[in-house]
Amino acid sequence: MMLWGAYSLRNLWARRVTTAFTVAGMGLVVFVFLAVLMLAHGLERTLGKTGDPANAILLRKGALSEIDSSISRDHAKIIALQSGIKQTLEGRPVAVSEIGLQLTLRKAKERSLASLSLRGTSHDAFAVRPKVRLAQGRLWEPGTTEIMVGAQVAKQFPEAGLHHVLNFGNRAWTVVGVFDADGSGFDSEVWGDAEQFMATFHRTAFSSMTVRLTRPDALAQVKEPLERDPRFNLSVKREPDYYEGKAESLAKMIRVTGLFLTAVFSIGAIMGATMTMSAAVAQRTTEIGTLRTLGFTRLAILQTFLIESMALGASAGLLGIAGASFLQSVTISTVNWDTGSEIAFGFYLSPVMVGLALLFAVLMSMVGGLIPATRAARLEVVQALGERTV
Amino acid sequence: MYDPVVTLQRILKVYFRAGTEVSVLRDLSFSIPAGTFLAIMGPSGSGKSTLLNLMAGIDRPTSGVVVVAGTRLHELSEGDMARWRARHIGYVFQSYNLIPVLTAAENVELPLLLTHLSRSERTDHVKTALRLVGLGDRMDHYPRQLSGGQEQRVGLARAIVSDPTMILADEPTGNLDRESAEDILTLFGRLNRELGKTIVMVTHDPRAAERAQLIRHLEKGVLETPP
Numbered sequence: 001m002m003l004w005g006a007y008s009l010r011n012l013w014a015r016r017v018t019t020a021f022t023v024a025g026m027g028l029v030v031f032v033f034l035a036v037l038m039l040a041h042g043l044e045r046t047l048g049k050t051g052d053p054a055n056a057i058l059l060r061k062g063a064l065s066e067i068d069s070s071i072s073r074d075h076a077k078i079i080a081l082q083s084g085i086k087q088t089l090e091g092r093p094v095a096v097s098e099i100g101l102q103l104t105l106r107k108a109k110e111r112s113l114a115s116l117s118l119r120g121t122s123h124d125a126f127a128v129r130p131k132v133r134l135a136q137g138r139l140w141e142p143g144t145t146e147i148m149v150g151a152q153v154a155k156q157f158p159e160a161g162l163h164h165v166l167n168f169g170n171r172a173w174t175v176v177g178v179f180d181a182d183g184s185g186f187d188s189e190v191w192g193d194a195e196q197f198m199a200t201f202h203r204t205a206f207s208s209m210t211v212r213l214t215r216p217d218a219l220a221q222v223k224e225p226l227e228r229d230p231r232f233n234l235s236v237k238r239e240p241d242y243y244e245g246k247a248e249s250l251a252k253m254i255r256v257t258g259l260f261l262t263a264v265f266s267i268g269a270i271m272g273a274t275m276t277m278s279a280a281v282a283q284r285t286t287e288i289g290t291l292r293t294l295g296f297t298r299l300a301i302l303q304t305f306l307i308e309s310m311a312l313g314a315s316a317g318l319l320g321i322a323g324a325s326f327l328q329s330v331t332i333s334t335v336n337w338d339t340g341s342e343i344a345f346g347f348y349l350s351p352v353m354v355g356l357a358l359l360f361a362v363l364m365s366m367v368g369g370l371i372p373a374t375r376a377a378r379l380e381v382v383q384a385l386g387e388r389t390v
Numbered sequence: 391m392y393d394p395v396v397t398l399q400r401i402l403k404v405y406f407r408a409g410t411e412v413s414v415l416r417d418l419s420f421s422i423p424a425g426t427f428l429a430i431m432g433p434s435g436s437g438k439s440t441l442l443n444l445m446a447g448i449d450r451p452t453s454g455v456v457v458v459a460g461t462r463l464h465e466l467s468e469g470d471m472a473r474w475r476a477r478h479i480g481y482v483f484q485s486y487n488l489i490p491v492l493t494a495a496e497n498v499e500l501p502l503l504l505t506h507l508s509r510s511e512r513t514d515h516v517k518t519a520l521r522l523v524g525l526g527d528r529m530d531h532y533p534r535q536l537s538g539g540q541e542q543r544v545g546l547a548r549a550i551v552s553d554p555t556m557i558l559a560d561e562p563t564g565n566l567d568r569e570s571a572e573d574i575l576t577l578f579g580r581l582n583r584e585l586g587k588t589i590v591m592v593t594h595d596p597r598a599a600e601r602a603q604l605i606r607h608l609e610k611g612v613l614e615t616p617p
């Protein structure tokens with residue numbers, strides 16, 4: 001009881017200028033919708049990749065980030081001996097005590113200030129985080145004012161590139177190396193010697209410890225005794241969980257504003273589909289009367305116009321997806337609200353999002369096409385035949 | 391075979407316009423025996439199209455009984471009426487009413503989409519119908535690539551392709567030149583004589599009406615048999 005799909009497609013082609021405008025408008029909305037999802041997801045992925053499931057991060061109980069946490073030097077030494085923490089062949093714990101600070105830099109191009117995460121650490125950081133590799137130059141010499149920067153810092157801040165000198169804490173720091181953290185949040189950090197940073201910023205305690213577990217499932221073995229020990233007052237988390245949580249506000253903000261915008265735009269797109277399909281119904285009133293005379297039911301007419309509208313939506317969906325796929329090569333650098341420091345992340349497109357975008361587009365066109373299609377189905381045969389449109 | 395194919399009893403058709411009643415058909419009763427080629431004539435506004443549309447099952451009388459092909463039409467629901475039309479009625483329009491985005495063959499195939507025929511059976515039927523009207527070589531032409539006479543022949547092929555009980559035509563030659571009109575009327579004659587189709591044709595043109603077996607005049611809502 002259905003007409004061919006080709007009938008709908010050829011009718012869309014017959015009105016190709018109107019069709020193109022409608023598809024373009026609706027495609028733009030799909031593009032925005034997808035860009036929002038991709039951005040929020042890219043951010044979460046960047047931070048979710050920051051950290052290794054085989055690592056645990058130790059912070060003072062109640063601390064929201066490394067900035068407001070502290071672990072004393074004495075405690076750090078004892079904690080490192082906890083069973084469940086991996087050891088090297090020589091029997092040294094694979095653990096690193098670190099201090100987290102903020103550093104304000106001027107962005108060259110935009111002449112605005114940006115806040116970077118500064119991590120005072122030791123070479124053990126590379127043993128704890130095997131995914132972080134030296135990309136250019138060399139590691140800092142312990143006990144000196146040499147520093148390294150993450151790949152994104154080097155990219156976004158040319159003045160913090162290899163061999164450049166940064167001034168902070170009344171001292172000059174030379175960038176001797178660039179590390180690549182595999183697209184994770186570490187790429188947006190500056191690393192140097194913990195002792196030097198502590199001396200410069202008058203700190204006596206570390207902020208956090210990151211330890212490598214003997215096995216990924218050994219978390220409880222470390223977490224339970226340490227969290228229970230009243231001396232330390234610690235909270236132990238799996239490293240990726242901790243970093244992912246740090247993007248929540250920003251990801252939520254992107255989603256809420258983005259989806260609000262999408263919702264507003266989609267009203268326009270739906271109205272566009274309604275207008276386009278109403279024009280189609282008006283133009284083809286006699287044709288509808290003819291089809292009904294031949295024996296096509298009201299339902300068949302409804303389906304035909306809905307399918308035509310949905311084909312419009314599907315094309316718009318594909319257009320939006322094609323456009324959004326180009327975003328994958330774009331990287332955005334902005335302030336992470338949860339940490340206050342700069343973070344670079346990309347647009348990430350997943351198959352689920354492609355499906356969602358297509359569904360969204362088809363849904364918009366279906367809603368938009370519903371009124372005109374219903375009107376077409378409700379026409380009385382004789383009246384429809386009587387209307388002589390050119 | 392249904393005989394008579396059409397039986398109308400005490401048909402009343404009243405339109406309400408701007409508060410006033412316009413009665414188009416008044417207490418009209420008549421029947422059409424199977425295999426008849428009937429021409430209905432009458433002045434403009436006399437209700438010819440209205441009458442044809444009642445028989446086609448695309449309009450309903452204000453009161454009265456319409457029995458076509460053994461079915462009491464006023465008892466059918468909207469959906470059943472559509473299915474009934476697909477089975478029993480082939481309709482030919484004055485302005486051909488071909489679907490512009492479909493080829494001649496696709497236009498003719500349309501009514502077959504409402505049957506259980508397979509794709510290849512449909513193609514066979516379409517070819518047969520188009521050859522019958524002399525357009526076997528225009529299958530893939532779009533309506534805009536055809537002349538008016540050719541378009542109407544496609545319209546005729548579409549009306550007969552599903553082998554309906556009856557062919558109804560509302561001024562089928564009204565938009566055609568003499569020669570094309572003759573072609574169409576000749577085809578009607580053949581369908582009636584060779585295939586025994588019941589045909590009801592509304593026309594203004596006495597020369598067209600002459601080609602029918604029977605002529606009836608509709609005047610002021612009443613059918614008259616010519617002396």
Ligand SMILES: Nc1ncnc2c1ncn2[C@@H]1O[C@H](COP(=O)(O)OP(=O)(O)OP(=O)(O)O)[C@@H](O)[C@H]1O
Binds near residue numbers: 407433435436439
């Ligand atoms: N939907 C309608 N509403 C009101 N009046 C109508 C409607 N349809 C038809 N009429 C009236 O009914 C009368 C008969 O119309 P109909 O179309 O059947 O005439 P006709 O004999 O086919 O005329 P023509 O030769 O011009 O085609 C006319 O007066 C017309 O104005």
Ligand SMILES: [Mg+2]
Binds near residue numbers: 438439440560
């Ligand atoms: Mg008429």
